[in-house]
Ligand code: GTP
C-alpha cells in the first residue's frame with residue numbers, strides 16, 4: 001500500500017512538472033510572438049516582402065483609372081454631342097489577393113508576381129453598363145480604336161451566350177500607365193453589357209453564390225435561369241428596335257420642320 005502511494009506521488013509530481021514545463025513553453029512562445037511583432041528588423045523584412053505586391057496593386061489601380069477615364073471622356077463627349085448618353089454606369093474592381101491566389105492555385109500557376117501578371121487577366125476589372133445592345137459594340141469600337149489600347153482577347157458572349165444564359169462582351173486590353181521614369185503596359189478586363197444583361201448576371205450570381213443547390217433541382221433551376229436570360233435578351237432586342245423607330249421618326253420630324 002505504502003509503495004503504491006509513493007508511486008502515485010511520484011507520478012503526480014511528474015505530471016505537474018510536465019504541465020509546468022508546457023506552461024512555461026507557452027509563455028515563452030507568446031513572449032517570442034510579442035518580440036517578433038515588435039521587432040523592427042522583422043517588421044521591416046515583412047514590409048519589404050509586401051512592397052512589390054503593394055506596388056503591383058497600385059499599378060493595376062492606375063490601369064483601372066486609365067480605362068475608367070477613357071469611358072468617362074466618351075461619356076462627356078456623347079452627352080455634349082447627342083441628347084443621350086449610352087453609358088449608364090461604370091463599375092471597377094481590383095481582384096483581392098485572396099481570389100488571385102485561389103485562381104492561381106486552381107489553374108496550377110506557380111506563385112510569383114511574374115506568373116500572376118502573365119497568367120491572370122482579370123486582376124483589374126472595369127464593367128461598363130449601357131442602355132442598348134448597339135451601344136455595347138459602339139463603345140467597344142470607341143475604346144479599341146484608341147491608339148494606346150491593344151486588344152489581347154475578345155469574348156463575345158452576346159453573339160454566343162454561355163450555356164448559363166450569361167451575356168456580355170469581354171475584352172482583355174493592354175493599356176500603358178505612365179510612371180516617373182517608365183511606361184508600363186498593364187492588362188485590364190473590360191466587360192461591356194446592357195442594363196438587362198447586368199440585371200441577369202447580378203441576380204444569377206446572388207442566387208447561385210455559396211448556395212447548396214440540391215442535385216435533383218439543379219437542372220430545372222439552370223433551365224429557368226437560362227429562360228430568364230432569353231426573355232431579357234428579347235426585351236433588349238425590342239428596346240433596340242423601338243429606339244431605331246423613334247430616332248427615325250424624330251429625324252423625319254426635324255426634317256419636316258426645316259424651312
Ligand atoms: P477565368 O479564367 O476565371 O477568367 O474564366 P473564363 O476566362 O473562362 O471566364 P470569362 O473570362 O469568360 O468570364 C469570367 C467572368 O465573367 C466572371 O468573373 C464573371 O464576372 C462573368 N461570368 C462568366 N460567366 C458567368 C455566369 O454564368 N454568371 C455570371 N453571373 N457571371 C458570369
Ligand code: MG
Nearest residue numbers: 121122170189
Ligand atoms: Mg477570363
